[in-house]
Amino acid sequence: MTMSEIILLGINHKTAPIEIRECIAFSEDETTVALETLKNEPTIKEVLLFSTCNRVEVLLVTDRTEEAVETAKRFISDFNKVPVAQFEDALYIHVGDEAVRHIFRVAASLDSMVVGEPQILGQIKAAYHTATQKKTSGVILNRLLHKTFFIAKRIRTETGIGDHAVSISYAAIELGRKIFGRLEGKQVLLIGAGEMAELAVEHLIRHRVADILVANRTFERAVELADRFNGSAIKFEEMISCLENVDIIISSTGSPDFILKRQHLKGMMRKRRNRPLFFIDIAVPRDIDPEINRLTNTYVYDIDDLKGVIEENIEDRNREALKGERIVDEAVVRFRQWYDSLDVVPTIKALRQKLEAIADSELKKTLQSGSLSQADSRSVRRMTRALINKILHDPTDTLKSNGCQGGKSVYLDITRKLFKLDE
Numbered sequence: 001m002t003m004s005e006i007i008l009l010g011i012n013h014k015t016a017p018i019e020i021r022e023c024i025a026f027s028e029d030e031t032t033v034a035l036e037t038l039k040n041e042p043t044i045k046e047v048l049l050f051s052t053c054n055r056v057e058v059l060l061v062t063d064r065t066e067e068a069v070e071t072a073k074r075f076i077s078d079f080n081k082v083p084v085a086q087f088e089d090a091l092y093i094h095v096g097d098e099a100v101r102h103i104f105r106v107a108a109s110l111d112s113m114v115v116g117e118p119q120i121l122g123q124i125k126a127a128y129h130t131a132t133q134k135k136t137s138g139v140i141l142n143r144l145l146h147k148t149f150f151i152a153k154r155i156r157t158e159t160g161i162g163d164h165a166v167s168i169s170y171a172a173i174e175l176g177r178k179i180f181g182r183l184e185g186k187q188v189l190l191i192g193a194g195e196m197a198e199l200a201v202e203h204l205i206r207h208r209v210a211d212i213l214v215a216n217r218t219f220e221r222a223v224e225l226a227d228r229f230n231g232s233a234i235k236f237e238e239m240i241s242c243l244e245n246v247d248i249i250i251s252s253t254g255s256p257d258f259i260l261k262r263q264h265l266k267g268m269m270r271k272r273r274n275r276p277l278f279f280i281d282i283a284v285p286r287d288i289d290p291e292i293n294r295l296t297n298t299y300v301y302d303i304d305d306l307k308g309v310i311e312e313n314i315e316d317r318n319r320e321a322l323k324g325e326r327i328v329d330e331a332v333v334r335f336r337q338w339y340d341s342l343d344v345v346p347t348i349k350a351l352r353q354k355l356e357a358i359a360d361s362e363l364k365k366t367l368q369s370g371s372l373s374q375a376d377s378r379s380v381r382r383m384t385r386a387l388i389n390k391i392l393h394d395p396t397d398t399l400k401s402n403g404c405q406g407g408k409s410v411y412l413d414i415t416r417k418l419f420k421l422d423e
Contacts, residue, residue: 008099010057016090024080026051039136043068046138050127061140104328107152116161116317121152139413151331160320169199171309172280183207187246190214192253197282200250215239244271250280251287262291342412344399350421359384
């Protein structure tokens, strides 16, 4: 019997620009149609397809590797009405262990644009759910994907790959937590309406900050934002007087000059009884006068400071990624051992060893009393071996025959589960 092989082919952000990736991307509905078409291809036994903004990948099981690869390429081309030549140079093809390693790395976000980002695992889980609904995954891909999810969770748990902020908005929140310890109950002032500032506020809301005030030169815009964050809108001119009560100021306006200067805070810290005041300046040009930093218990961070934090955090994540790679390498070896066991010989051998171990254990208990003569003991041993051979004859014959050719991996997997050969 020719053993089936696991193949993965695709393109990603490293091999192809967005112009090519978007040409062969699949929507959720298109993925369903694609799976239904691919599972009817005679060269493909099992298949899963996932498509994100950064990658399009087809994971399949086949016993005709070259034909299956050509089938998949032709399908991607025909479905998207894009010539193969347009994306072939960007295509990577992984076979066997390399395909397994690739899917483990992708799910653990070791292959992501931002190492440690959590979204990709959810996207692969969704793709697998679609494949199971459409019955395009079988014994091999089911086992592979369950192992994939386990490894991704293990890497996130055992390494710091997901620790530390790697976005501007979240880095700002991390700094705030270092200053205040807890952000719960803190008062926030949002100045302006920049996208990154809004994201920072969304992060703050998750940390259960108290009131959110919104100041904008256009009051209608301030009201609109305040409604979104369940906060209160204030006039731009009221901003200075609010500094006495707030704890965190996030500023992102289009002003060419500082909108908050050191003199605005003169006497303010005394009124605040020196409670810390944290400024997040995400504007370019800057909104907050850096001289404010010289005042006691005031902390001003601009976009370059935040980028510096992110660069340090990315280095930390990359160091943790090395631990993740080691976990992946070990998992590839383990998966290969299971995969090889789906060949007939290792399974029959393991089944025989299991039965012989049970028989030997029971024989030892029976014969240890010494009530049987040596001749009788030999006879009992011969009878035991004969029983094992007869018990194994039919299962062995079935597993070796062509009778289960189409689903041989299913028979082997069930055999190993029934007799717990992998424990």
